[in-house]
Amino acid sequence: MRSFSYSRPTTFDEACRNAEHTRFLAGGTNLIDLMKSDVERPTHVIDIGSLPMRDIADRPDGGLRLGALVTNADTAAHPLVIDRYPLLASAILAGASPQIRNMATNGGNLNQRTRCHYFYDPAMACNKRSPDTGCAARGGRNRIMAVLGTSDACIATFPSDMCIALAALNATVNLHGPDGGRTVGVRDYHRLPGDMPWRDNILQPGEIVTSIDLPPAPFGPHHTYLKIRDRLSFAFAIVSVAVGLHMEDGRIACGSIALGGVGTKPWCVPEAEALLDGRPPSHSLFRDVAERLLHGAVADRDNAAKIRLAPRVIERALWQAAAGTPQSQTDKTIR
């Protein structure tokens, strides 16, 4: 960790000054780790813990607003979240450990960085960590790396579980910056790496996440978050699927799907979701949806298994959602 200056402003205007080499500190579960590993080297750290972003509140449209500083644990345990957005609660509980969820915040979750081995190790080349130094993950030990949305410059997997559910829920993200506020859809919040993998998302310098809005979700019990990982707890996804289905008379009126563990960002394919519209659940339909979601997947040295495995996880998740039997995150049996 390198020396840095520190401030804890109490107003948005004070916090959101456009400053170079600045990082915002919330729960600290990711940033501090990265600073200790010499991956993040901010010269100034702005602790946003005093900003008023700690509420979960009803929205006039029947949705919910999640303050950026509400912890993952409090969000997952909130009665309104459990009642209306069990998919979100489930995805949060599928991630990290209780200790981390107690500290990590909702805004921080959106901004958490990849777990790519090469990103985390300053001895290795990484365009995401140090622009234009190369990507050692390509051709390296990349079993955990992405197969969708990759580029020559980066194959790092987007790590969050919570954000996969947010993408399936079509949440929106409220931002505040030097030039005031704006709102973006969560599906547009994260960037594909392209030739600028050091930019994970669309945040501009000095801009922070203030809250996340969840629109009304008409899924009832027809949702699931299914996560396959290398151990049954405290591991990042090899493949994860968030699904919400709006069921009417045994048919899927419309559905929403996002994939984790396989993409460089939460992976959504509207054309794949559209295949569900008005159709009854069936093996052939779900296979087609999975195939469409995985379209264009490219494996590198060690991660072809993700491409084989993902369609089966997608199909199982779709069946769980269609049956209204969401995956439990405490009973590890997958039904």
Add this chain to the structure above:
Amino acid sequence: MNVISTHIGQPVSRIDGVAKVTGQAKYAAEPHPPGMLYGVVVNSPIAHGRIETIHDTGARQVPGVIEIMTHLNRPHAALFEKSYMDGLGVPGAPYRPLHDGEIHFNGQPVAVVFAETFEAAREAAMLVRVDYERWPHNANFEVALHQKYMPSKTRSNYVPPKPRGDAAAAYALSAVKTEGRYHLAPEHHNPMEMHATTVIVEDDGTFTVWDKTQGPQAVQAYLASALSLSKDQVRVRNPYVGGAFGSGLRAVYNVFLATLAAKMLKRAVRVTLTRPQMFTHAFRPEAVMDIALGASRDSTLQSMIVKGVTDTSRFEHNMENIVIWGLINYRCPNATADYKVAPRDTYTSSDMRAPGAATGVNLLEMAIDEMAYACGMDPLAFRLHNYSDIDAMHDMPLTSKALRDAMAQGAQHFGWHDRSMIPGSMRDGRELVGWGMATGIWDAMFSPTSARARLGQDGRLHIATAASDIGTGTYTILAQTAAEAFGMPLDRIDIELGDSALPECPTEGGSWTAASAGAAVWLACHSLRTKLFAALARCKNAPSWARQDSVKLEGGALHGMNENAQDSLSLSDALSLTGQDVLEAEETAKPGLRGKISQMRKARFTHSAVFCEVRVDPELDTVRVTRLVNAVAAGRIMNPKTAASQIRGAMVMATGMALHEESLMDERVGRFMNHNFAEYHIPAHADIPDMDVLFVNEHDDEVSPLGVKGIGEIGMCGTAAAIANAIFHATGRRYRNLPIMPGA
């Protein structure tokens, strides 16, 4: 030895438990000597080459930085490689930290920054830049296999395989044959506590070195030799060790660097490794085994051909006993084995919990399962059918082998006899249920060990030996042994361990500490009793009953017998009567105690039978271990509570071996890439079911003076195979590479 067990064999909770959970127990990185400097190591990012230039100007400008030690400015240390040989080292030329500018492995220390604060040292370490000349290297195991060799000088504990019959001919003639290549990924020990050293410079210029090690006397000897000091200038302490699993068998570079710096700077220093740095030294070698088995139609093993290779570094020849276990444990008239090592440009692989057997027994037991199925015989029945009552490789009788009992009791407890033989035939909903089993075997070793027993005026019994309790419960079982031997309540016994100044004890490892240190404590306590009785007998002012033969020491007091049964004398009073402040006895336990034990004529092993249930979702590649039963035959069990914890811990580690743990080598740079707990997956609670540990009754007067065999490692052996075999039973698919992961 006939021990009436008041204390030995009782499920006593750890006597150091309260000290540990309240933070009173001090570990290597916890002493805070005044003026202590913090050292942070800078490691090489290349595997092979030479340091060209070290740029440390920026680092030296960080406020608080005192010195940056490199090969260019370090003080004198021993020149020759042989001076760096450590007690449990392996043949070859040991690595000499900061010796010169040559790089032998990725992660090699190239500089150590010392500063007034840890933060300053860490920041400065990040600012040190090093230019290297890169030389060609190979870190690819497959490539290294082409260069495999048998070292001309073998490790002292290496057991060369001894062939019998004509295995090739018998294999050719066998009616049933199986053949396969099995592979184990490299693993890192990853104890909870990282390696660390705190060096205190005493007023007389000597060094007190708090080190995370399994052998304080071995580290003392190493430091004295490598730093050209005399032994009395170095005292090494390790009263508490937060796990080690073999990573602390050899001196790790932090202890050398910290002591070297203390010598250079004449100040107390501490060097602590980070979790990523825990991936820059010892690791369990990657291994490949080719196993061919032949059997006759009646399921009798006729031929066993085992070939194995493990990796080592370019500079040392680490060897493991991976190929011998089947030859020892199965009755098979024709058997042969071959072992070689494959060199890579990495640090030297090392012993990790059940070295050799964890690899060799588990991979072999997977092959045995395949053969049982090829013969169409239940895997447990197959093992019983081919059971050997002797060490079949050396044609030697065993001191004991209650493996049949372990198999029977384990099977009974597990419900094995309800198993359906056909793979994939047991289902529960979407999940396939699989039941697998395997047997385990590990050495029952004994090492000469000394211990001291001392009775003080406070009436307390003080026991001292240089053993290390690496979290296994050594403090507790030694207290139980002393209590039994001396006739003393547990709460009036003090145990002192983990100090090179104490009576000689070998490095903790190989599961020999309970048998060896236990015997030494037993002898020392008996000797002290005899001394006390003799002193009283000579003592004119002692009550007459206490000067006779018919006196006994029980519950921490002397008691008369027969007509004097009502008389008693406290130990403090007894000591006062003798006119001495303390009474002391030191004894050394040797294997030949009472002349009953011959290590030459009989072979000595612990055994186990492991049973496992898994549930597999064949579409999603998920495996859940839902039941584990381990029945262990390990002679006398000193403390069933700490012993069962040992077995359970090893079973967790073996579950990691079967399903999770793999150190991912990037061969392009020779570096292990998943060097943290987020990506090196040790099983989490969710991965571990309730585990049942059974100890079968095994009376063995010959194996060691107390009839103890040791239980630190046997839990590794067989458990990973039982899981792999259960996965086969669930799915009908053989996975021959460990760990077995989604997408395999």
